[in-house]
Amino acid sequence: MSRLGPGLILALVVGFAFLYLPILTLIAYSFNASRLVTVWGGFSTHWYGALLQNEPLLDAAWLSIRLGFVSATLATILGTLAALALARHGRFTGRTLFSGMVLAPLVMPEVVTGLSLLLLFVGTEVERGFWTVTIAHATFSLGFACIVVQSRLAGFDRSLEEAAQDLGATPFVTFWTVTLPLIWPAVAAAWMLAFTLSLDDLVIASFTTGPGATTLPMRLYSAVKLGVSPEINAACTIMIGAVAVVVIAASLLLKRRQAG
Amino acid sequence: MRAAASFQRLGRLVVAVPYLWLALFFLAPFAIVLRMAFSQAATALPPYAPHFEGLAQLGEFLSQLDVENFRLLAEDPLYWESYLYSLRIAGLTTLLALAIGYPLAYAMASAPARWRGILVVFVILPFWTSFLIRVYAWIGILRPEGLLDASLAFLGITTEPLRLLNTEAAVLLGMVYSYLPFMVLPLFATLEKLDRGLLEAAGDLGATPLTAFMTVTLPLSLPGILAGSALVFIPAVGEFVIPDLLGGPDTVMIGKVLWGEFFSNRDWPLASAVAVVLLVVLVLPLALLQRARLRREMAA
Numbered sequence: 001m002s003r004l005g006p007g008l009i010l011a012l013v014v015g016f017a018f019l020y021l022p023i024l025t026l027i028a029y030s031f032n033a034s035r036l037v038t039v040w041g042g043f044s045t046h047w048y049g050a051l052l053q054n055e056p057l058l059d060a061a062w063l064s065i066r067l068g069f070v071s072a073t074l075a076t077i078l079g080t081l082a083a084l085a086l087a088r089h090g091r092f093t094g095r096t097l098f099s100g101m102v103l104a105p106l107v108m109p110e111v112v113t114g115l116s117l118l119l120l121f122v123g124t125e126v127e128r129g130f131w132t133v134t135i136a137h138a139t140f141s142l143g144f145a146c147i148v149v150q151s152r153l154a155g156f157d158r159s160l161e162e163a164a165q166d167l168g169a170t171p172f173v174t175f176w177t178v179t180l181p182l183i184w185p186a187v188a189a190a191w192m193l194a195f196t197l198s199l200d201d202l203v204i205a206s207f208t209t210g211p212g213a214t215t216l217p218m219r220l221y222s223a224v225k226l227g228v229s230p231e232i233n234a235a236c237t238i239m240i241g242a243v244a245v246v247v248i249a250a251s252l253l254l255k256r257r258q259a260g
Numbered sequence: 261m262r263a264a265a266s267f268q269r270l271g272r273l274v275v276a277v278p279y280l281w282l283a284l285f286f287l288a289p290f291a292i293v294l295r296m297a298f299s300q301a302a303t304a305l306p307p308y309a310p311h312f313e314g315l316a317q318l319g320e321f322l323s324q325l326d327v328e329n330f331r332l333l334a335e336d337p338l339y340w341e342s343y344l345y346s347l348r349i350a351g352l353t354t355l356l357a358l359a360i361g362y363p364l365a366y367a368m369a370s371a372p373a374r375w376r377g378i379l380v381v382f383v384i385l386p387f388w389t390s391f392l393i394r395v396y397a398w399i400g401i402l403r404p405e406g407l408l409d410a411s412l413a414f415l416g417i418t419t420e421p422l423r424l425l426n427t428e429a430a431v432l433l434g435m436v437y438s439y440l441p442f443m444v445l446p447l448f449a450t451l452e453k454l455d456r457g458l459l460e461a462a463g464d465l466g467a468t469p470l471t472a473f474m475t476v477t478l479p480l481s482l483p484g485i486l487a488g489s490a491l492v493f494i495p496a497v498g499e500f501v502i503p504d505l506l507g508g509p510d511t512v513m514i515g516k517v518l519w520g521e522f523f524s525n526r527d528w529p530l531a532s533a534v535a536v537v538l539l540v541v542l543v544l545p546l547a548l549l550q551r552a553r554l555r556r557e558m559a560a
Contacts, residue, residue: 004367004371004372008363008370011364011367012364012367012368015360015364015444016364018437019386019437020386022394022397022401023386025397025400025401026393026396079278085274085279089271089274089275101286101287102282104547105286107494107546108539109495109515109535109539110515111500111515111535111538112535112539115293115531115532115535117289119289119293119296119528120288136285142278142281202391202392202501220390220396224392225505228396228403236390236393236397239390243385243389244389247384248381248385251381
C-alpha cells in the first residue's frame with residue numbers, strides 16, 4: 001500500500017532532516033582541521049588523536065561505562081522482579097503504592113530525583129562516589145526496565161509455566177527453564193535501555209556524585225560550558241558511532257529472529 | 261502442597277526485594293525532601309537546620325514545621341514566574357513537537373510496510389545518542405557566527421548575525437528537537453493501526469480528504485496525541501540542561517532555579533521546597549489519573 005503523495009514525502013524529508021542535520025554537522029566538524037567551527041580547514045583526524053591524550057576525559061568515559069554496566073544490571077534484576085510481582089502476584093498488600101513507586105521515576109523531574117537521593121546520602125553519612133551514583137541510576141532506570149519486561153510478560157502463554165509446575169518443577173526451576181528464556185529478549189532490551197539512561201544522565205549524577213567520581217556527561221558538560229571545540233565534536237562522534245552500531249545491530253538481530 | 265508453599269515464599273521474595281529497594285531509595289529520600297522543605301537554611305555543614313531525627317518526635321516535628329520557604333516561593337515573583345514560565349515553555353514545546361511530529365508520523369504510517377521498521381529505527385536512533393550531544397550540536401549551529409549565521413550570510417539572506425543562542429527561541433528549538441521522538445512514536449503506533457478502509461468509506465460517501473481527516477483520522481489518533489503530549493510535556497517542565505545551555509538570563513525555568521538554589525546559593529531547604537511544589541504541580545495530577553485508570557482496570 002504505497003500511498004505516499006508528494007506532501008507526505010516532504011513531511012518525511014523535513015522531519016528526518018530536522019532530526020539528523022544537527023548531528024551530521026557535528027560529525028562533519030569533528031573532522032575539521034581548523035579550530036574554528038565556521039571555517040572548513042580541510043579533512044583531518046587531528047582531534048581524535050588529541051582525544052587519546054585527554055586523560056581526564058578518558059577516565060570519565062571508563063568510569064561511565066563501568067557505572068552503566070553495574071547500574072543497568074542492578075536495574076534489570078530489580079525491574080524484572082518488579083515486573084514479575086506486578087504481572088504474576090495479583091493483589092498484594094500495598095500493590096498501589098508499589099506500582100506507584102515503580103512508575104513514579106518515569107515522570108519525576110531529574111532535579112527532584114537527584115536532590116532527594118543526595119539528601120538521603122548526606123543524612124545517612126554515606127561516602128559519595130561511584131556507588132551512590134550507581135544506586136541512583138539503578139533506582140531511576142528500574143521503572144523503565146520494569147515496563148519493558150512487563151509488556152513481554154503480558155503477551156506470554158502462562159500454561160507453559162503451569163505445565164512445568166504440574167510436572168513437578170519448583171517455582172525457581174520453572175522461572176529459570178521456562179519464564180526466563182521466553183522473556184529473555186525483553187530482559188536484554190531492558191538492560192540496554194538502562195545502560196543508555198545511565199550513560200546519558202547528567203543531572204542525577206551531578207547531585208549524587210562525590211570527589212573522584214566524575215562521569216563522562218559531567219566532564220562533557222563542563223567542557224561545553226566553556227564553548228564549542230572540535231575535540232568535543234570528536235568525542236561526541238565516537239559516542240554517536242558506538243550507539244548507532246549497537247542499535248542497528250540489535251534491530252537487525254531482532255528482525256532476523258522474528259523472520260526465522 | 262509443598263510446591264505451592266514454596267511458590268508463595270518465592271513470590272513474597274519477588275515482591276519484597278524491589279519493594280524494599282524502592283522504599284529505601286525512593287520513598288525515604290522523598291520524605292527527607294518533604295521534611296527539608298519545612299526547615300531553615302543554616303550556615304553550617306550540611307547547610308540546613310534543624311536536623312531530622314526520625315519520626316519518634318512527631319508532635320514536636322509538626323510544631324517545628326516552618327512554612328517560611330513556601331511563603332517565599334509564593335511571594336517572590338522569581339519563583340512563581342519561573343513555574344509559570346516552565347509550564348509555558350513545556351506547552352509550546354508540546355504544540356511545536358505535535359506540529360512537526362504529526363505529519364512525520366502520518367507519513368511513516370502511510371509508507372510501505374517494509375519501510376516502516378527502518379523508519380522507526382531512524383526516529384529512535386537520535387534518542388539513544390546522548391542528550392548533551394544533541395544540545396551541543398545546536399550550540400554549534402546557533403552561536404554567533406555559527407553554522408546558521410554562516411549559511412544565511414553565504415546565501416545573502418542576512419548580513420547581521422541572528423544572535424539566536426541564549427534566547428527563548430533557542431530553548432524551544434532544543435526542547436522540540438530533543439523530545440520529538442517521544443511525540444512521533446506513540447503517534448505512529450496509533451496511526452499505523454488505523455483502519456484505512458474507514459478513510460475510503462468516508463471518501464466514497466463524498467467527504468473531501470480534509471473532511472475525512474478531520475472527522476476520521478484526527479479523532480481516532482487522539483490517544484496517540486494525548487500519549488505523545490504527556491511524554492513531551494512532563495519531562496519538559498522540569499528540564500534543566502537545555503535552558504541552561506541554550507537559554508539566557510531571561511529563560512529561567514524551574515529546574516534551573518532548583519539547581520541554582522542548591523549548587524550556587526546552597527540553600528537546601530529552599531531547593532527542597534521548590535522540588536515539593538514542582539511535584540505537587542506536575543506529578544500529583546498524574547498520580548491521580550493513574551489511580552483512576554487502575555481502579556477502572558480493577559473493576560473491569
